[in-house]
C-alpha cells in the first residue's frame with residue numbers, strides 16, 4: 505500500500521461525516537479479507553502462514569464467516585481442527601502427569617493449547633492505522649484541507665488520541681484539539697435538536713438525524729462491518 509492511495513482514500517472519506525481513519529481502515533480490512541478468504545485456501549504460502557498462526561482473532565474469523573462461502577471456510581478450518589485436536593491431545597497427556605494444571609486457570613490452559621499466536625489482519629490493521637494517522641496529520645496540516653476536516657465529524661476519540669500521541673507539532677496538536685471541541689459541540693447541538701424534533705413530532709430531514717450514531721462513533725470509533733451479510 506503506497507502513500508498515495510492512502511491519502512486519496514482519506515480525502516474521499518473526508519467528504520463523508522464519519523471518522524476518516526475508521527472509514528479507511530474498514531475499507532482496507534474488507535479488501536484484505538476478500539483477498540484472504542481465497543488466498544488462505546489456494547495459495548500454499550498464505551495457507552501455511554494463516555494455519556501456522558492458528559487462524560484469526562474472533563472479530564476477523566466472524567467477519568470471514570459473513571464474507572466467505574462456508575465451503576471456502578471449511579477448507580481453511582479443517583487443518584485448524586486437526587491442529588486443535590493434536591494440541592488438546594498433548595494437554596490431556598500433560599494433565600496425566602501434572603493434575604495441578606487445571607488449577608492454573610483458563611488463560612494458562614488456553615496458552616498451552618496455543619492456537620492463535622497472531623492474527624495477520626490485526627497486524628495489518630495496526631500498520632494501516634499508524635500510516636493512516638500520519639497521513640491524516642499531513643492532510644490536516646495543509647491549509648486547503650483544514651476547513652474540509654473541520655466540517656466533517658473528525659477523528660473518533662481513539663484515533664484522535666493516537667494522532668495526538670504521535671503529533672510532533674504543538675501548533676497542529678492544539679488546532680486538532682480545538683477542531684475536536686468544535687466538532688463535539690456541533691454533535692451535542694445536533695443531539696439536542698434530534699430530541700427536540702422527536703418531542704415535537706417534527707419529521708423534517710436534517711443532519712441531526714444521524715447524530716446518535718455519529719456521536720457513538722465519535723466516542724468509540726466506527727461500528728465494524730462484518731462482511732456483506
Ligand SMILES: [Zn+2]
Pocket residue numbers: 523524525526527659660661662663725726
Ligand atoms: Zn476512528
Ligand SMILES: [Zn+2]
Pocket residue numbers: 560561562563564623624625626627
Ligand atoms: Zn484480527
